[in-house]
Each structure stands twice: as C-alpha cells, then as structure tokens.
Amino acid sequence: MAFSATRLELVDVVLIKSDRYSDSRGYFMETYSRASFQQAGIAAEFIQDNQSLSLLTGTLRGLHFQREPAVQAKLVRVLQGSVFDVAVDIRRHSPTYGRWCGTSLTAEGREQLFIPRGFAHGFVTLEPNTIVTYKVDAPYMREAEGGIRWNDPFLQINWPFPATGPVLAERDSQLPYFASLSAL
Numbered sequence: 188m189a190f191s192a193t194r195l196e197l198v199d200v201v202l203i204k205s206d207r208y209s210d211s212r213g214y215f216m217e218t219y220s221r222a223s224f225q226q227a228g229i230a231a232e233f234i235q236d237n238q239s240l241s242l243l244t245g246t247l248r249g250l251h252f253q254r255e256p257a258v259q260a261k262l263v264r265v266l267q268g269s270v271f272d273v274a275v276d277i278r279r280h281s282p283t284y285g286r287w288c289g290t291s292l293t294a295e296g297r298e299q300l301f302i303p304r305g306f307a308h309g310f311v312t313l314e315p316n317t318i319v320t321y322k323v324d325a326p327y328m329r330e331a332e333g334g335i336r337w338n339d340p341f342l343q344i345n346w347p348f349p350a351t352g353p354v355l356a357e358r359d360s361q362l363p364y365f366a367s368l369s370a371l
Contacts, residue, residue, distance in 0.1 A: 189217040192227035196288040200274045201229060201301040203262075216297060218264065219322070229301050231260040233322035238266075241312040241319070247346070247353040248319075249309015250275055250335040250362070257331040258304045259323045268317025269293040270310040271347050275335060277368060278305035285365065287344055294318075307335050311346050311353065334362035341365045 193202045203224075205216040217223075219233075239248065250273065253259050263272055273289040291313070292298045302308050310319065337346070337353065342365055346353070 189220065190223055190227065192229075195274075195290060197274060197276055197283050197286060197306075199276075199303045200288055200306070201227065202290055203227070203299040203301060205297045205299070207297055218299065219262070224301075231262070231301075231303070231324040233262065233324050235323050235326065236320060237323065238318065238320040241268075241317045241354075242315060243354045244312055244315050245349045245351060245354050246312045246317070247309065247337055247348075247355055247359065248311075249273065249359065250307040250337060251309065252277060252307040252333050252335075253325065253328065253331045254333055255331070257325045257328040259325045259327075260304045261302045261308055261321045261323055262299055263292065263302065263308070263310070263319065263321040264299040265292045265294045266318040266320055267294050268312060268314040270312050270317060270319060272300050272310040273308070273344055273346075274300070274302045275307040275342060275344075275365075276305065277307050277335075281305070285341065287342055289344065307333075309337060311348060313347065333368075334359065335365050335368070336362045339365045
C-alpha cells in the first residue's frame with residue numbers, strides 16, 4: 188500500500204498520507220487507489236472531483252453537508268498551501284453525534300482527510316492562495332444542501348484564525364446553528 192491511514196478522534200474520519208517517491212526530476216505519489224482505500228476500510232465510490240482556490244489566509248468554507256438523497260463522503264486534499272480541516276458528526280444515532288475533529292492538511296505534507304457520509308465539513312486556510320481539491324461519492328443537489336454556523340457555541344470549534352478573523356461568504360455567515368438540525 189502506498190498510503191498510511193490513521194483514524195482520528197471520530198474513528199470514521201481517516202487521515203491518509205501518501206508515500207512520495209523523489210529523485211532528481213521531482214516526485215511521484217499515488218493519491219488514490221480503490222483497492223488500497225478499501226483495505227484501509229474506506230469503501231466510498233467517488234464520482235466527482237471539486238477544487239477551490241482561496242486567495243486570503245483565514246478564508247473559511249463551511250460547515251457544509253448534504254441531506255438524503257445526496258449525502259456525500261469526501262476525500263479532501265490540499266494542492267497548494269495549507270488548511271485546518273474540520274469534520275462534525277451529524278449522524279443523529281451516532282455515539283459521537285455533535286462532536287468534531289480537526290487536523291491540518293498541507294500540500295507539502297501529502298495528507299488527505301476522508302470524511303464519511305453523515306458529517307458536516309469545513310476548513311479555514313492557513314496561507315494565501317490555497318488550493319483544495321476533494322472527491323465526493325454522490326452528486327451535488329442544491330435542494331439537499333445544508334450547513335451549520337462556523338461559530339456555533341455548542342460545537343466550540345477551535346478555528347486557528349489570523350488576527351483579522353475569518354473571511355466568509357455571506358451564505359456561510361448565515362447558516363443555522365447545530366441545534367436546529369433535523370434528523371438526517
């Protein structure tokens with residue numbers, strides 16, 4: 188396997204690190220292998236790749252999720268720069284319902300974060316001009332989208348913002364609080 192897999196505090200969320208093979212030309216690394224991921228307990232069948240560029244340090248995207256019939260698992264990776272990436276368990280009958288975990292992902296560090304279905308996801312950029320890409324296992328459906336306010340007092344996410352605070356989209360600044368979630 189060309190990867191190492193580490194389960195985070197919420198055991199269904201998995202941090203993956205690709206092996207990198209370097210020589211005088213540069214490097215090569217495998218970023219996804221269905222067989223290797225299945226061996227690590229990740230059975231998602233990814234159908235789409237998405238990519239974002241965040242120009243400013245402190246850009247916060249999230250916390251987003253999709254409801255049925257378009258609940259998504261994600262595999263998140265940073266191509267340039269770095270982020271603090273967060274997953275929140277919103278599976279009502281889960282023993283970790285309402286808990287979050289977070290980790291740094293960097294282009295240089297080769298980390299990826301697998302976020303299973305039933306989690307809200309968000310990240311804040313730690314550098315300017317950060318490029319994030321992620322695979323999803325279900326198509327986006329506008330009518331299924333949902334979100335949780337980034338500064339929800341129940342969740343108490345410890346975001347590492349710069350002194351200037353977060354850079355937010357209007358939509359993300361008006362998301363509902365965790366307590367208003369209906370069963371997924």
